[in-house]
Amino acid sequence: MPKVTFLPANVTVEFESGKLPYQEHGLPESLLDVALNLGVHLEHACGGNCACTTCHVVVKQGEDNLSEASDDELDRLDMAADLQLSSRLGCQCIVKGDVVVEIPAWNRNYISEGGASILGDAIPPPKKPQPHVQASDTH
Ligand code: FES
Numbered sequence: 001m002p003k004v005t006f007l008p009a010n011v012t013v014e015f016e017s018g019k020l021p022y023q024e025h026g027l028p029e030s031l032l033d034v035a036l037n038l039g040v041h042l043e044h045a046c047g048g049n050c051a052c053t054t055c056h057v058v059v060k061q062g063e064d065n066l067s068e069a070s071d072d073e074l075d076r077l078d079m080a081a082d083l084q085l086s087s088r089l090g091c092q093c094i095v096k097g098d099v100v101v102e103i104p105a106w107n108r109n110y111i112s113e114g115g116a117s118i119l120g121d122a123i124p125p126p127k128k129p130q131p132h133v134q135a136s137d138t139h
Pocket residue numbers: 043044045046047048049050051052053054055056076089090091092
């Protein structure tokens with residue numbers, strides 16, 4: 001049961017690997033998918049398609065418990081404000097174990113009072129599920 005702690009709110013959520021219902025934003029069981037499933041607001045202006053940097057997080061603990069960054073993620077991260085050595089895109093890193101991440105201050109500023117996104121309807125609709133995450137056993 002991986003645990004994810006989001007700072008600075010210091011909210012910890014946990015989930016059972018392979019059992020998280022995919023929220024169709026970002027990679028399945030990515031930090032973004034975990035956040036959306038468990039009620040933590042993490043901005044995702046491009047809908048989790050590795051096309052913005054609003055899901056930028058800084059990993060404080062458990063870097064090895066996240067999937068390796070793809071070239072696409074690293075290229076996109078280069079454009080992130082306040083880039084750090086342990087920066088990741090929440091929509092691209094898959095959670096495999098316990099991690100502690102911080103949502104950068106500039107990113108938190110996207111959140112309006114009440115916790116809703118100021119981007120509102122500007123967030124694109126979910127992308128289609130990826131073939132490798134669909135159930136394969138249809139007996
Ligand atoms: S939500 Fe846009 S890159 Fe992650």
